[in-house]
Amino acid sequence: MLKKFIGLLFAFLLMGCNNLSIPNPMESFQESDKMTTSVDSENEVIGIGSSKIGSSGTLVANGKASREAKDRLKSKILSEEDIIFKSFLVSADPYTKKILSSALPDLMDYTATQLVQKSVEKDNWTENNKVYVVYSISKNEILAESQNIFIQYIDDINSKFQLIKEGVTQTQ
Numbered sequence: 304m305l306k307k308f309i310g311l312l313f314a315f316l317l318m319g320c321n322n323l324s325i326p327n328p329m330e331s332f333q334e335s336d337k338m339t340t341s342v343d344s345e346n347e348v349i350g351i352g353s354s355k356i357g358s359s360g361t362l363v364a365n366g367k368a369s370r371e372a373k374d375r376l377k378s379k380i381l382s383e384e385d386i387i388f389k390s391f392l393v394s395a396d397p398y399t400k401k402i403l404s405s406a407l408p409d410l411m412d413y414t415a416t417q418l419v420q421k422s423v424e425k426d427n428w429t430e431n432n433k434v435y436v437v438y439s440i441s442k443n444e445i446l447a448e449s450q451n452i453f454i455q456y457i458d459d460i461n462s463k464f465q466l467i468k469e470g471v472t473q474t475q
Contacts, residue, residue, distance in 0.1 A: 342425050347439040348383055349425070350376025356432050365427065368436040373419050376438045380415040380445060387449045406456065414452045418445060 342349050352371030354364040388407050392400050418440050426437040 342437060342439050346442055347425075348376065348379045348442060348445065349437055349439040350374070350379060350422075351435065351437045353433050353435045356429070356434060361429065361434055364434040365436065368427075368434045369424070369438070372436045372438045373422065376422055376440065377415045377419045380418050380440065381411055383442065383445050384411045384414060384449055387446060388453065391450075391453050410452055410456055411449075414449050417452070418448055421448075 350372040352368040352373070352375060354367035354371065356364045388411055392403060395403065419438075421444065422438045422440045424436060425439045426435075428435050
């Protein structure tokens with residue numbers, strides 16, 4: 304029980320440290336200021352994308368900026384999920400960890416893809432011949448979806464093991 308508590312405490316401390324943000328030198332002061340007014344950085348994970356407005360106009364630039372924002376958001380979601388999914392294994396024995404650890408990258412990628420689809424465009428603006436787009440997702444939504452996907456995976460494994468067990472007992 305103590306190991307489980309310490310493991311969960313460690314996971315939550317790491318999640319808290321993940322809230323620290325390192326400023327991106329590519330962003331101007333105006334971009335940072337604009338973005339901070341549209342998102343709740345304590346409770347949301349965000350991705351910002353930009354694209355220069357070319358001869359195709361703002362429609363194409365907005366699409367490119369949205370794609371970049373979603374790609375960045377997915378990357379940040381994966382970082383959050385890494386901590387979350389590993390915390391699910393804290394109380395597991397080494398054998399179970401070995402079995403489940405190999406599936407974690409696929410589960411995390413699947414979950415992140417699902418979450419990006421649920422993300423919300425928080426803001427967009429045009430400045431200095433560039434389009435900027437901000438997408439976000441709630442940290443609570445990341446945790447809930449991660450738990451849901453992990454439980455579904457465990458249930459699937461259990462049902463497969465149950466079928467194997469039934470097959471073995473029928474051969475006796």
